[in-house]
Amino acid sequence: xxxxxxIDVAKPFLPILPEVESPLERVPFDEKMVYTIxxxxxxxxxxxxxTGISKDFQTATVNDPIYFLRGVFAASPKTLLEFGIxxxxxxxxxxxLLAGLKIIKVNFKIQKDRELFQTLTKLFAVxxxxxxxxxxxxxxxxxxxLSILQIAxxxxxxCGAGLFITLLTEVVDKGFGFASGxxxxxxxxxxxxxxxxxxxxxxxxxxxxxxxxxxxxLMNLIQSFRNKDTTILGGIIASFxxxxxxxxxxxxxxxxxAAIVCYLQSVRLELPVRSTRTRGVNxxxxxxxxxxxxxxxxxxxxxxxxxxxxxxxxxxxxxxNNQESIICKILGHYDNVNNLLAVPTFPLSLLTPPRSFxxxxxxxxxxxxxxxxxxxxxxICFASQWQNISGSSARDLAAEFKDQGITLTGRREQNxxxxxxxxxxxxxxxxxxxxxxxAVTGELLGLKGKAAGIVIGIAGGFSLLELITLDYQQSxxxxxxxxxxxxxxxxx
Amino acid sequence: MANEKTDNQIEKLMDVPLEFVKxxxxxxxKCKKPDWKEYSKIVRAVGIGFLAVGxxxxxxxxxxxxxxxxxV
Amino acid sequence: xxxxxxxxxQRTLQKRRQAQSIKEKQLKQTPTSTRAAGYGGSxxxxxxxxxxxxxxxxxxxxxxxxxxxxxxxxxxALHVVVKVxxxxx
Numbered sequence: 341x342x343x344x345x346x347i348d349v350a351k352p353f354l355p356i357l358p359e360v361e362s363p364l365e366r367v368p369f370d371e372k373m374v375y376t377i378x379x380x381x382x383x384x385x386x387x388x389x390x391t392g393i394s395k396d397f398q399t400a401t402v403n404d405p406i407y408f409l410r411g412v413f414a415a416s417p418k419t420l421l422e423f424g425i426x427x428x429x430x431x432x433x434x435x436x437l438l439a440g441l442k443i444i445k446v447n448f449k450i451q452k453d454r455e456l457f458q459t460l461t462k463l464f465a466v467x468x469x470x471x472x473x474x475x476x477x478x479x480x481x482x483x484x485x486l487s488i489l490q491i492a493x494x495x496x497x498x499c500g501a502g503l504f505i506t507l508l509t510e511v512v513d514k515g516f517g518f519a520s521g522x523x524x525x526x527x528x529x530x531x532x533x534x535x536x537x538x539x540x541x542x543x544x545x546x547x548x549x550x551x552x553x554x555x556x557x558l559m560n561l562i563q564s565f566r567n568k569d570t571t572i573l574g575g576i577i578a579s580f581x582x583x584x585x586x587x588x589x590x591x592x593x594x595x596x597x598a599a600i601v602c603y604l605q606s607v608r609l610e611l612p613v614r615s616t617r618t619r620g621v622n623x624x625x626x627x628x629x630x631x632x633x634x635x636x637x638x639x640x641x642x643x644x645x646x647x648x649x650x651x652x653x654x655x656x657x658x659x660x661n662n663q664e665s666i667i668c669k670i671l672g673h674y675d676n677v678n679n680l681l682a683v684p685t686f687p688l689s690l691l692t693p694p695r696s697f698x699x700x701x702x703x704x705x706x707x708x709x710x711x712x713x714x715x716x717x718x719x720i721c722f723a724s725q726w727q728n729i730s731g732s733s734a735r736d737l738a739a740e741f742k743d744q745g746i747t748l749t750g751r752r753e754q755n756x757x758x759x760x761x762x763x764x765x766x767x768x769x770x771x772x773x774x775x776x777x778x779a780v781t782g783e784l785l786g787l788k789g790k791a792a793g794i795v796i797g798i799a800g801g802f803s804l805l806e807l808i809t810l811d812y813q814q815s816x817x818x819x820x821x822x823x824x825x826x827x828x829x830x831x832x
Numbered sequence: 833m834a835n836e837k838t839d840n841q842i843e844k845l846m847d848v849p850l851e852f853v854k855x856x857x858x859x860x861x862k863c864k865k866p867d868w869k870e871y872s873k874i875v876r877a878v879g880i881g882f883l884a885v886g887x888x889x890x891x892x893x894x895x896x897x898x899x900x901x902x903x904v
Numbered sequence: 905x906x907x908x909x910x911x912x913x914q915r916t917l918q919k920r921r922q923a924q925s926i927k928e929k930q931l932k933q934t935p936t937s938t939r940a941a942g943y944g945g946s947x948x949x950x951x952x953x954x955x956x957x958x959x960x961x962x963x964x965x966x967x968x969x970x971x972x973x974x975x976x977x978x979x980x981a982l983h984v985v986v987k988v989x990x991x992x993x
Contacts, residue, residue, distance in 0.1 A: 359960030360968060375965065377888070382972050384892045389900065391982045420979060432953045436946055440936040448935045455958035457938075462953075497979055504972040511965040513954035520952040531882050532889030540890070542897055598882075602875050606866040609859065629863060633949025720852075731939030732948040754924065763859070768948070770856035798878065803949040805881055903983040 346444045347453065350460040357462055358503075360510045367516055369815035376517035379508045380528035386420045386501055392493035393418065393482045402480040402661075403682035405652045405674065408693055411789030412641045412796055414529030420501040422476065424529070425522050427468035428506055430642045432522065433635070435461050437722075440729025462506060469502025470495070475649065479656040519807045523800045530797025534594065537586035537790075546584060557588040583696070590787055594794045597782055601798040604774060605630055609763060612749040613741070622749065625741075627763055629771040631732070632723055634799035636772035637779055639722040640715045641792060644691060651688050693783035700784065708784055716776045723772035727765055734760035775799065 367375070404410075404417050415424025438444045439457065447453045476482065477491055486494075509521025517524065540556035554560045557579065564575025580588045610624040651671050659667040661674055672689060674682035684692050690710040694700020700707060727733055738757035747753050775795055782791020866874065938955055939947055946952045 354958060354960050357960045358963050358968075359958050360954070360965050361962050362957040378969060380885070380889070381892055382969060382976075384889045385895070386972075386976050387893070388896070388976060388979055389983075391979060391986050420976070428953070429951065432946070432951055436937060436951075442936075448938050448940065451956065454938055454956045458954055458956055459958050459960065493982070497982075500975055504968070504975055507963075507968045508972060510954040511968055513952050514957075514965070516965050520946075520950045522951055522953075527882075528885050528889055531886035532893065535883070535886035535890040536893060542894075598878075599875065602878055603866065603871060606870060606874055607860070607863050609863050626864075629860070631948050635949060635951060638951075727948060729936035729940070730946055730948050731935075731937050736940060754921070766855045766859045769852065770859055773852075773856065798882070799949075801882060802878060805878065807950070899980065903980065903987055 345446075347446055347456040347460050350456050350463050353463050354456075354459055357459060357466075358507060359459075360507060360514050360516075363515050369812060372517055372811070376512060376524055379512050379517055379521065380524055382508060383414075383421075383505065383525045384528060384532055386505070387416050388420050390418055390420065390422070390482070390494065390497055392490045392497070402656060403674070403676050404481075405656070405682040405684070406645065406648055407681045408783070408789040409641060409645050409648065411530070411533065411793030412638070413645070414526050418482075420497060421505075422498055423469060423472050423502070425505060425509070425525055426642070426645060427472065427502060428465045428509055429522055429526075429638060430645070431461050431464035431468060433639055433642060435464060437639075437725060437729070441725065462510075465506050466499070466503055470499050472649070473498040473502075475653060475657070479652065518811060519804050523804055527797050527801040527804060530793050531801075533790075534794065534797075537594075538591050540586075544585060553582070553585060555585055557586045557591045560585070561588050590790060593782060593785060593787065594790055597778065597791055597794050598798045600778060601775070601795055602802070604771070604778075605799065605802045609767065611763070613746045614749045615745055616747050616753070617745045623746070625746070627760075627767050629767055630775065630799060631764070632726055632730070632768045632772060633803045634775065634796040635726060636719040636723040636768075637715075637775050637792065637796055637799075639726075640718040640776060641796075643718050644715075647691055648684075648688075651684070652682075655684075655688075693780075693788070694786055695788060696786035697784065700786065711784070712777070712780045715780050716773055719772040719776035720769050723768045724765060727768040732764075734758075734764045737764065 406415075407417070409426075410416060410424065413424035413426040413429065415421050415426065435444065435457070439446045439448075444457075446457045448457075473495055477486065477494055482490075482494060505525070509525065511517065512519075512521030512524055536555060538556050538558050540554060541559055542555050543552035544555050545551070546553050554563055560582070561576065561579040564579045565572060605628070607629040608626040609629075610626050613623050613625045615621040615623075654667050655661055655671055655673055659665040659673075662668060663673050670687075672685040672687055674684055677683050677695070681695075683689070683695070686704070689704050690707050691714060692707065693711060694704055694707060735757050737760050741747060741756055742753075748756055748759055751759055779792040779795045782795070783789070785791070937946060
């Protein structure tokens with residue numbers, strides 16, 4: 341215990357941070373389902389506009405600098421979910437990574453250490469909500485010249501929302517719901533956004549003349565057949581190309597991406613194994629291509645988020661987006677687009693996906709190279725570390741094999757770890773690289789975060805579905821809600 | 833001498849991605865790909881789950897519309 | 905000296921095995937994550953933070969959910985107050 345350890349920072353906060361009680365016994369399947377669904381619903385319900393913003397925010401000069409990251413972190417601008425689940429995901433991933441690399445000293449064998457580490461994660465998440473809130477307030481994002489009361493109100497709303505989201509994920513994590521709270525929330529939000537973008541029926545005003553169009557791209561396509569203002573052909577073309585609301589091309593691309601992720605999910609290397617206890621029992625043990633799922637891509641987006649937030653601080657708060665200042669000359673400044681998005685200029689634009697493929701091709705061709713290599717590189721770096729520290733490395737797998745009494749066919753038992761070590765890292769690295777490439781391709785087509793969102797949503801959803809199916813089978817299949825899951829199959 | 837050394841290092845650095853792609857390719861060719869039957873089963877399971885969650889979520893968002901209309 | 909044990913054979917294997925198991929034990933002594941230590945938590949493709957119950961301000965999960973809903977409604981109430989008074993304080 342000698343010396344200072346970062347987890348000790350959490351110690352004084354232990355008594356004041358709320359802590360969800362662990363369930364006394366295993367929660368039955370149906371109850372878990374109810375908890376999970378309600379958690380997701382409360383999160384979605386929280387997507388509520390903020391109060392206390394200056395009424396003149398329509399003419400505000402500071403716009404959304406992280407618009408293309410919102411799809412990934414289930415965030416929506418100027419609502420209680422301004423930052424979505426980013427603070428929680430980032431603190432969980434980063435702290436776990438640092439602890440795994442032994443930069444933060446935690447002994448996971450000791451209960452006290454684990455508790456402190458967990459509290460530290462929570463503390464870090466909540467303080468990130470607080471810091472981000474105030475960065476946005478002082479940048480003028482919610483309007484210039486806010487009164488003290490307004491600042492207090494905004495802090496109350498955004499930090500309160502952050503605290504409750506953290507606690508909701510904790511409820512799920514502690515075993516009242518399935519698997520992991522953050523991933524449930526993320527998947528639910530991605531699914532909801534997809535439905536809203538495709539089938540959304542709400543009519544949104546598109547011009548000053550009071551014309552409205554449906555939010556959903558499919559609804560808009562159907563409407564275009566009986567629209568009196570334009571010709572049918574014009575309406576159809578418009579519904580494929582409009583850029584102020586989701587268009588049908590986006591929907592098609594997103595569905596295509598979901599299909600590709602499903603395919604990649606089921607690509608696996610089947611290792612022949614045999615039982616060491618009984619002779620002649622042969623089986624296969626699958627090592628999946630995407631064995632670390634969407635986490636690598638999430639990590640890349642966390643890094644992107646930090647890069648953009650730090651440049652936002654420098655450009656907006658320090659330099660006030662003044663093109664003459666040195667900071668803006670080095671980093672670039674923000675251009676306002678549609679009075680909604682803050683689009684950075686060169687060189688920050690290198691790490692910002694273009695808003696449309698052809699526009700990007702012409703105006704920022706370098707972005708295609710830099711953005712792609714950045715995301716792919718960070719993904720691979722993360723994957724190679726994570727598979728080693730997350731408790732499913734070759735070494736852990738070998739131990740698991742030993743426990744289950746199986747061994748690789750035709751290999752000596754001592755060599756299993758070495759043999760697996762040739763396969764597992766390659767699998768996770770390749771998988772991470774492929775997912776990153778897929779997401780980046782979508783982003784470069786101008787999907788503004790929807791591509792990465794759907795990739796992470798589907799891959800995360802897949803991991804969840806697997807665990808839920810497992811849980812269902814363990815509960816003996818006695819569930820009134822079984823139909824919700826679709827047909828559970830053991831094959832996955 | 834020094835030049836040669838850096839050249840070597842650069843060459844090594846260039847080898848890393850190549851090696852990576854080679855390893856990945858090797859792994860992919862050894863992998864078992866899903867056949868159509870398995871794939872359609874997976875797509876159905878994921879699709880139904882995803883759409884169900886999305887529809888429930890969207891229903892919640894529909895509740896928002898009248899509330900927003902009244903208060904904003 | 906003629907009784908020197910010839911190299912190789914059973915003994916060397918045993919020694920190797922011992923050395924390996926010691927190495928493995930050392931690795932196990934400092935697990936890299938909650939799951940590696942065998943207490944659940946994040947796995948390869950699942951990010952899970954909260955596994956242990958720290959001694960903080962204990963709350964029931966149902967209370968958390970109700971409070972969360974109450975919080976959202978308090979924000980709605982704030983909206984109404986702002987609308988009724990007609991100004992942002």
